[in-house]
Amino acid sequence: MTKDDLRRRYEEASQWPLIGLAVLFVAAYAWGVLRPDLPGWLLTTLHVVTVIAWPVFLADYVFRLALAEHRWQFVRRNWIDGLAVVLPLLRPLRILSLVRVARVIDRRLTTSLHGRVAAYVTLTASLVVFMASLAELDAERGDPDATITTFGDALWWAFTTITTVGYGDRYPVTAEGRLVAGMLMVAGIALLGTVTAAVASWFVGRVADAARTEDMAARAEDDAADAAADEALRAELRTLTEEVRRLRAELAGEGRAGLSDRG
Template identity: 40%
Template sequence: MEDDSPQERWRRRTEIPLAVASILFLGAYAARVLAHGMSYPWRDICLVVAFGSWALFVVDYAVRWRMSGLGLKYVRTHGLDTLVMLLPLLRPLRVVRLYEAVQLRHGEPRLSLYARVMVYAGMSAVLLGFAGALAVYHQEHAAPGANIRTFGDAVWWTCTTLSTVGYGDTTPVTPVGRLVAVGMMACGLGLLGAVTGSFSSWLIQVFTVEDDKREERGRR
């Protein structure tokens, strides 16, 4: 039976607007970081778009907090939502919720559900990688002693970090850059776990169903 609670109705209504807001936020941030020669009116417009998008996340968080009726307990029990509200660039991490929902599903295994998790996790890795590369490039490209001087360097560093390879040929040297690195490492492990965990769960369910069918045929 489909959940028709006020919280679920609000979530369905705001899912697309918030997805658009996250894209606008990322685009405005990217423009400010990469377009060094951008004139000030356009830079101000990008700033307004970024803060306006961020305001939508804050409003959404406040409404869901109010609907929950949990008070401060909501902050503790919805840590991912709190993190996404503070840092909209991390919105792709909400794929973890989809993974948890699939894990709780019982019955006939459906590849489409697990494939969705793997596709969403892949898209999340791309978006987070782009956002992480922007953040690191923003902090590192002009820092003394930095070896991440171009956006291409930042993208290469992000790929090696998210994939947990970590060649070490490019490393952040600023405190904020290293903080971003810690977050990217954690995100890489989480997304990799979602993909491998979903595929493994699907295989286990397939084998379990096949064993049950084989036992049933044997009893007949």
């Protein structure tokens, strides 16, 4: 058994525990941000959960890297995973942990290319908007000049930012908030590009399918025409054969009659 086979078996065995941890991370982070008035011990517990999740994801990445037969190729193909685990768990950078959440859940998505793209984009966009809203609210609400002071404000700001609309009625004023905004802008452009590429690929695929259908129909018509021509040729050959046989019979009869006359 090769290392890649072992890595695939490990990914299949670890996907559900990692999904559980990812969901727990999102829940703990969201609860802590949305309810800052919780008791101190509970806030500490939620913080510990978010901190513990990072080394687990790091260990998962390192173990899969160790099992890869072509490690540089693995790093290039999974650079987003690497970026998400090597950066420190600073408060404004916690949004990057959603990358690991999406990548883990992506293992359970459909194998169809377009279905995979649609599901992945939908899942990632939802996670990005939700986590960016939480991170922005966490960074902004303590500033006296903040325009984002509630989760509703943060959610509205995230929607307008990721869709590249940007009304400007809500905007970050802190350095941490602007860092989150920058990452959200990049994510919005990337998702828009992915959706555009997926739609274009779908249209190209439909056109190619239509072209293949027309080509198959044309080939079927050509085959039918060829078959009809062959059948007509065979019928003509049968007619000519019968005519030759008749002429031979007539010639043979005339030959016998001539011999009888001379006799």
